[in-house]
Amino acid sequence: MFISRxxxxxxxxxxxxxxxxxxGVVVPLLNLAVPETSLWHISTYTVTLLGKYLSxxxxxxxxDLIWGYCGILSLGHGAFFALGGYAMGMYLMRQIGDRGVxxxxxxxDFMVFxxxxxxxxxxxxxxxxxxAALMVVFVPGALAFAFGWLAFRSRVTGVYFSIISQAMTFxxxxxxxxxxMGFGGNNxxxxxxxxxxxxxxxxxxxxxxFLASVFAMLVAYLACRYVVNSKLGRVIVAIRDSEDRVRFxxxxxxxxxxxxxxxxxxxxxxxxxxxxxxxxxxxxGEFAPLNSIELVVWVAVGGRGTxxxxxxxxxxxxYAKTYLTAVMPEIWLFALGGLFIAVTILLPxxxxxxxxxRKEVSA
Numbered sequence: 001m002f003i004s005r006x007x008x009x010x011x012x013x014x015x016x017x018x019x020x021x022x023x024g025v026v027v028p029l030l031n032l033a034v035p036e037t038s039l040w041h042i043s044t045y046t047v048t049l050l051g052k053y054l055s056x057x058x059x060x061x062x063x064d065l066i067w068g069y070c071g072i073l074s075l076g077h078g079a080f081f082a083l084g085g086y087a088m089g090m091y092l093m094r095q096i097g098d099r100g101v102x103x104x105x106x107x108x109d110f111m112v113f114x115x116x117x118x119x120x121x122x123x124x125x126x127x128x129x130x131x132a133a134l135m136v137v138f139v140p141g142a143l144a145f146a147f148g149w150l151a152f153r154s155r156v157t158g159v160y161f162s163i164i165s166q167a168m169t170f171x172x173x174x175x176x177x178x179x180x181m182g183f184g185g186n187n188x189x190x191x192x193x194x195x196x197x198x199x200x201x202x203x204x205x206x207x208x209x210f211l212a213s214v215f216a217m218l219v220a221y222l223a224c225r226y227v228v229n230s231k232l233g234r235v236i237v238a239i240r241d242s243e244d245r246v247r248f249x250x251x252x253x254x255x256x257x258x259x260x261x262x263x264x265x266x267x268x269x270x271x272x273x274x275x276x277x278x279x280x281x282x283x284x285g286e287f288a289p290l291n292s293i294e295l296v297v298w299v300a301v302g303g304r305g306t307x308x309x310x311x312x313x314x315x316x317x318x319y320a321k322t323y324l325t326a327v328m329p330e331i332w333l334f335a336l337g338g339l340f341i342a343v344t345i346l347l348p349x350x351x352x353x354x355x356x357x358r359k360e361v362s363a
Contacts, residue, residue, distance in 0.1 A: 060314035062267035068305030071240030076165030080140035084269025089189035091132030144265030173287030188283025303350025
C-alpha cells in the first residue's frame with residue numbers, strides 16, 4: 001500500500017522497478033541453474049557487468065535527486081562515489097590477511113613494499129564489515145556536509161558551485177595519488193580475496209553482489225521517490241524553480257539544500273561500495289573530474305528530474321561504452337562528447353521526455 005502510493009503517478013518508475021525485480025530473479029537463475037552449454041545461460045562476466053551497471057544507475061539517481069529536483073549541478077559526485085569505494089576497498093584489503101604477496105597478516109602489500117612499520121590509525125576498524133559499511137555512508141556524507149554547509153551558507157549557486165565541486169574532486173584525486181596518504185597511491189587497492197568470508201571469484205558470490213545491487217537500487221529509488229513526494233520534495237522543487245522566492249517566503253533554503261545534498265552523497269557512497277567488489281579495484285582515477293562530467297551525461301541522456309530516466313541513461317550509456325571501447329576504443333571519447341552535444345541540442349529533456357512527447361502526439 002505504501003509503495004503503491006509512492007508510485008501512484010510514476011508509470012515509468014513502476015516499469016523500471018518491475019524490470020529490476022524481473023532481472024533480480026531471471027539473471028541469477030540463468031547463471032546458476034542453466035548449464036553453460038545452453039543458449040540461455042548468462043555468464044558470470046555478464047552478471048558482474050550488470051551489477052556494475054546497477055551501481056552506476058544508483059549513482060545517477062543520486063545526482064538526479066539534487067540536479068533534476070533541486071537544481072544543484074554537482075560536478076563532484078564522483079568524489080563521493082570513490083570515497084564509498086575506498087571504504088569498501090579498505091575492508092576487502094584487511095580480509096586478505098597473510099595471503100598477500102608478502103604474507104604480512106596486518107599490513108596490506110603496498111604498505112609492506114613502502115616499508116611502513118604499522119597500520120595507520122585510520123585503517124583500524126576496517127577489519128569489521130559493519131564498521132566499513134558505516135564508513136561507506138558516513139565519510140561521503142561528512143564531506144558533503146562540510147562542503148555543502150560552506151557553499152550553501154555563502155549562497156554559492158549555479159556554475160560557481162559546479163566549478164568548486166569539480167575542484168574538490170580534483171584535489172582529492174591529487175591527494176590520493178600520493179603514496180604517503182596510505183591508500184595505495186597510483187595503483188589503489190586491489191587483489192581482493194573475500195567478502196564476509198565468501199570467495200569473491202565464486203559464481204555464487206558474484207550473483208549475491210548482483211542481488212545486493214538490485215536491492216540497493218530498489219530501496220534507493222523508493223527512498224528518493226518518498227523524498228520527492230514529501231513536503232521536503234515540494235520545497236526543493238520550488239528552490240529549483242525560484243530560489244529567491246522560496247527564501248523570501250521564510251524557508252531556510254540552505255538547510256533544505258544541505259539535507260538533500262548530504263543524502264545524495266550517501267547514496268553515491270553506497271554505489272561506490274557496491275562497485276568495488278564487483279570490479280575488483282579502486283584507484284585515484286575514480287576521482288577524475290571527467291568521471292563526474294560523464295555522470296552528468298548519463299542523467300541528461302536519460303532525462304533529469306525523473307529518477308528512472310537517470311538510471312536508464314546510466315545503463316544505456318555504459319553499455320554503449322562497453323561496446324564501443326571493445327570495437328572502436330579510439331572513438332569512445334568523441335562519441336561521448338557528441339552524445340552530450342546531441343542530447344543538449346536535440347533532446348534537452350532526455351530520452352524519457354522525448355518518448356513521452358511521441359506518445360502524446362500519437363495519442
